[in-house]
Amino acid sequence: MSRYLEARRETLPPAVTDLAEQLAEAGYKVTGPRLAVLKAATALRGAFSVHELEQWLIARGESPGIASIFRTVRLLSDLNLLQRIHGLDDCHRYSLGKGHGHHLVCTGCGAMERFEDCGVQSLIQQLEQRTGYRISAHLVELFGLCPRCLAASAA
Amino acid sequence: MSRYLEARRETLPPAVTDLAEQLAEAGYKVTGPRLAVLKAATALRGAFSVHELEQWLIARGESPGIASIFRTVRLLSDLNLLQRIHGLDDCHRYSLGKGHGHHLVCTGCGAMERFEDCGVQSLIQQLEQRTGYRISAHLVELFGLCPRCLAASAA
DNA sequence: TTCATAGTTGAGAGATAATATCAATAAAAT
DNA sequence: ATTTTATTGATATTATCTCTCAACTATGAA
Known part of the structure; x- marks a missing residue:
């Protein structure tokens, strides 16, 4: 599995390690920036925007570059671990959830x-x-x- | 009704004059740029993007400023004469149609x-x-x- | 038909969402 | 511990769309 993930398993919510394991299984590296985004998405619950992820992370002083936040969102979406929410106007929100x-x-x-x-x-x-x-x-x-x-x- | 529209009624497709009349009824002026966008939307049929409207109009040498194209799309949408199409990825297409x-x-x-x-x-x-x-x-x-x-x- | 007025336009600046580039970095395999 | 390869972040760039405001024009009134 992921050495990086195992080293911090204790400090992370189960929902985050669960998602991180799926990244590893799919052949992606478990990195600091990716874990940070997973933490934010898990903490925000419900529908969140990329901007809200970023704000949450900045507030905790652990925000990756915005490009990596977008990349992680895209990755989770490609792996079907994240759904895009289509609003009547707003189409830039997401929700964690499988399938x-x-x-x-x-x-x-x-x-x-x-x-x-x-x-x-x-x-x-x-x-x-x-x-x-x-x-x-x-x-x-x-x-x-x-x-x-x-x-x-x-x- | 609209003097401007009456003066060019003969040269316009019925679908366009029909939409233009609805603009007038709603209290909006029937202008050159607005008629141009209506012509493009009618001609393109089906699902079109703002960019495609613009290209169609540029090709005919009668494109209003891009701001006015967006404004007209927004206006038609507000009057419920135009629907936004939400794709799985792409959310920037529209389709003429009431209600x-x-x-x-x-x-x-x-x-x-x-x-x-x-x-x-x-x-x-x-x-x-x-x-x-x-x-x-x-x-x-x-x-x-x-x-x-x-x-x-x-x- | 002409005029006054109020809505509309267009150019360009700016906002927002997202991607591309690429040297530097860090996770994973050995 | 070292090598390999994916990933990151700063920055530039693109796409979509809105704002501003002086100039313009369709409309209603005269």
């Missing part, structure tokens, strides 16, 4: 719920028949107010 | 089908119950190969 997933995003505060089953299978079948396309991917994102923002707006 | 709509985009050639009914109502109800969110908007986009690209890839 295919969808998001329900609060337009008030940015909170987010992930869900797996989006029930578009029958729509896909229907459209394949009607249009002759072979559909291989889909994007489903939902927007609204979370319970807290809902309560606040009612007051 | 709420979804897209089935060919990952091979960029061709595109619009569809209205996306059948996520029951998913929305389900998630509202489970999460307590009040869902007010959604994004559904599908990707695959169009019949032509499918045939080409089989060969």
